[in-house]
Amino acid sequence: MIQEIGRHTLSTDFAKPMPQDADYVLLFQGTDVLLVPETGSLPHYTDWLSCGGTAEQLVHLLEVDGVQFFTALDLPEEIARNFTQETSRVLRKVEPRWLRLASVTCLHLVQWQRTHRFCGVCGAPMLPDQKELAMRCTNADCHAVTYPTVCPAVIVGVRNGDRILLTRSSVYKNPVYALVSGYMSVGETMEETVHREVLEETGLHVKNLQYCGNQPWGFSGAQMIGYWAELDGSDIITLQEDELKSAGWYTPEEIPPAYEDDPLDLTHYMIEQFRARRLPGQK
Ligand SMILES: [Zn+2]
Incomplete structure (x- = not known):
């Protein structure tokens, strides 16, 4: 089953690591996932950089054994067009096996962030929080917080x-x-x-x-x-x-x-x- 990843450990503990070359940058369009055209694999940080992306555009999602996973909530069209778009069903087959749980959990988190871009209390924009895995309202009089939905x-x-x-x-x-x-x-x-x-x-x-x-x-x-x-x-x-x-x-x-x-x-x-x-x- 998807959660069976052997001795590997997936963690969504809050962290703000700097992306490294071996880290992943998972990009989604709706529920579709973007892949590297030549290999059909999930993009690494190096792929993101080579398409003109920067570290500042990335949001951290989770970690598996020291490998970090990031996404970009606002994906510029000139970067997106460098990748091929597939339905998220392809994530059922990615290798190694632990990458399936990691990538689908990234999809879960990105869908949650995408549907919480604006505050349900006051309507102001929300942004990823600086201290915990949450979306926080940018209105200083409100500061409502939303946690990942399961x-x-x-x-x-x-x-x-x-x-x-x-x-x-x-x-x-x-x-x-x-x-x-x-x-x-x-x-x-x-x-x-x-x-x-x-x-x-x-x-x-x-x-x-x-x-x-x-x-x-x-x-x-x-x-x-x-x-x-x-x-x-x-x-x-x-x-x-x-x-x-x-x-x-x-x-x-x-x-x-x-x-x-x-x-x-x-x-x-x-x-x-x-x-x-x-x-x-x-x-
Ligand atoms: Zn608010």
């Missing part, structure tokens, strides 16, 4: 005897099979989110919830929290059609193949656990 969401593996509930989103074109999932509402416990999301999306009731694990998912700024649950009562599915194209019950042998070789997400980890019959009660 949105908790649940993933639910609903089991019914030897079968699991798989869904297909009505949003994605590919035939991607998934589990029931959804964001927590304000005032809810995670378990209440599980019950509500399963009921809303499929009309089913569940019981005996069991925590499975969680992971940061910077593509959407979420923290995904996995649960196993057992069906409680009728197995007849009533589809929420604006979110799901289909949903059904599958034995391990009936599950369609994974859509990529090395899936990074908790959904696929959970489905693969079920397919391999590694869960309690599976024979």
